[in-house]
Amino acid sequence: MHDVADHLTAEAPKIPPMQKQGGMLGAAVNNWVPHKIQLRDAWFPLAHTFAVGDKPVRRSIYSHPYFLWRESGRVVASEFHPSEKQTRPASALTRGTGRYPVMEHYGYVWGWFGNPDAASESHLPSLPILPPNGGLPHHMLGTVRFDCCAPLSLENLIDLTHADFLHANVVGDEKSESEDIQFFWDTESITMVRTCTGKSVAPVMRFFSGIKSKTQNVRQVIRIYLRSHCAIAYGRFDPGDDVPLFHPCVPETRDRTRLDYAMNTSHTHKLFRYVMPKASYVVSRQDSYMTSPQSPRYMHLEQRRDLHSKFDGPGQRYRVLMQELADRQAAGDFTYRDNVSEDCSDIIGLRREFRY
Numbered sequence: 001m002h003d004v005a006d007h008l009t010a011e012a013p014k015i016p017p018m019q020k021q022g023g024m025l026g027a028a029v030n031n032w033v034p035h036k037i038q039l040r041d042a043w044f045p046l047a048h049t050f051a052v053g054d055k056p057v058r059r060s061i062y063s064h065p066y067f068l069w070r071e072s073g074r075v076v077a078s079e080f081h082p083s084e085k086q087t088r089p090a091s092a093l094t095r096g097t098g099r100y101p102v103m104e105h106y107g108y109v110w111g112w113f114g115n116p117d118a119a120s121e122s123h124l125p126s127l128p129i130l131p132p133n134g135g136l137p138h139h140m141l142g143t144v145r146f147d148c149c150a151p152l153s154l155e156n157l158i159d160l161t162h163a164d165f166l167h168a169n170v171v172g173d174e175k176s177e178s179e180d181i182q183f184f185w186d187t188e189s190i191t192m193v194r195t196c197t198g199k200s201v202a203p204v205m206r207f208f209s210g211i212k213s214k215t216q217n218v219r220q221v222i223r224i225y226l227r228s229h230c231a232i233a234y235g236r237f238d239p240g241d242d243v244p245l246f247h248p249c250v251p252e253t254r255d256r257t258r259l260d261y262a263m264n265t266s267h268t269h270k271l272f273r274y275v276m277p278k279a280s281y282v283v284s285r286q287d288s289y290m291t292s293p294q295s296p297r298y299m300h301l302e303q304r305r306d307l308h309s310k311f312d313g314p315g316q317r318y319r320v321l322m323q324e325l326a327d328r329q330a331a332g333d334f335t336y337r338d339n340v341s342e343d344c345s346d347i348i349g350l351r352r353e354f355r356y
C-alpha cells in the first residue's frame with residue numbers, strides 16, 4: 001500500500017532540523033500571547049449549512065456579529081439583524097454595506113473576516129475529509145464550546161500526546177511499542193503526523209468496532225490552517241476504523257471558542273459510526289477541563305517562563321507561525337504566500353477510497 005508517512009518524509013522539504021529548535025525560537029515561544037493575536041482576511045466556518053434557514057441565527061467572530069439567514073435559498077451574512085433599526089454604522093468588515101462576504105462549502109456556511117475586497121474562494125482551506133457539497137447525516141455533526149481562546153485550543157490539539165492521558169478512556173492510553181512524530185509547515189498551515197505501532201487499542205473501538213486484538217497501529221494527523229483556526233484531525237487505526245474529524249475553533253470572542261464539528265464516520269463499522277461522533281462531547285469536556293483554566297494566564301505577557309516541554313516541537317512551531325503572521329499583518333501585509341485551498345489529501349494521507 002502507498003505509505004503516506006514515507007511519502008511525506010521524501011517529499012516535504014520543510015521538515016525542520018531539530019537542532020535548530022532553541023535560541024530565537026525559544027524567545028518567540030515564550031512571548032506567546034494568543035489573546036492579542038487577531039488574524040484577518042480568512043474564512044471562518046460559522047455554521048453547519050442545515051442550521052441556517054429563513055430565520056436569522058447569530059454567530060460572531062471576535063465579537064463582531066454575523067447574522068445568517070437565507071434569501072430565496074441563498075445564504076446572507078449581515079452585521080445587523082433584519083428587524084434591527086440600524087443605529088450604528090456598518091463596519092469596514094463589510095465596507096459599509098452591512099453584508100459580509102459569505103459562501104457555502106463542505107456543508108458549512110463560511111463568513112469572511114477581513115477586507116471584503118480580498119475575499120476569494122482560493123483562500124478556503126482544503127478539507128478533503130468532507131464531501132464538497134455537504135450532506136453528512138446530522139448524527140456526524142455537533143457543536144461544542146470552549147471557554148478558551150482559539151489558538152490555545154488548537155495548540156492543545158496539535159500536541160496529540162495529550163490524548164493518551166486526557167482521553168485514555170476513549171482513544172487509548174500512552175502504551176505503545178514505538179512512536180514517531182514528524183511535523184512540517186508553510187506560512188499558512190502546520191501539519192503533524194504521529195505514527196505508533198503496538199498501541200493499546202482505543203476502548204471506544206474495542207466496544208463499538210469489535211476489535212479483539214490488544215494493540216493496534218495508529219497514524220494520526222493534525223493539520224491546522226492558521227488564519228481560519230480550523231483543523232483536520234485524521235486518525236487511521238489498524239485494525240480499526242478511520243476517524244476523520246473536522247475540528248474548527250472559531251474565535252467568537254478572544255477567549256471563547258465555538259466548534260461546529262463534523263466527524264465523517266461514513267466508512268466505519270455500523271455502531272461505531274453512530275457512537276464515535278458523540279464521543280466528541282466527552283472528549284471536549286476533558287479538553288475544556290485542561291484549557292479553560294489555562295486561557296486567562298495567556299492574556300498578558302508575563303515574566304514567568306512558559307513551562308512547555310522542549311520536546312513539544314509542533315506546538316512551539318505553531319506559536320511561531322501564528323506570531324509571524326500577526327507581525328506581517330501588523331506591518332500591513334495580508335497576502336497569502338501559500339495556497340490553503342490546494343488539495344491536501346496526500347499530505348494528510350487520506351485513503352484513496354475515501355476521497356470525494
Ligand SMILES: [Fe+2]
Nearest residue numbers: 163166167287
Ligand atoms: Fe483533546
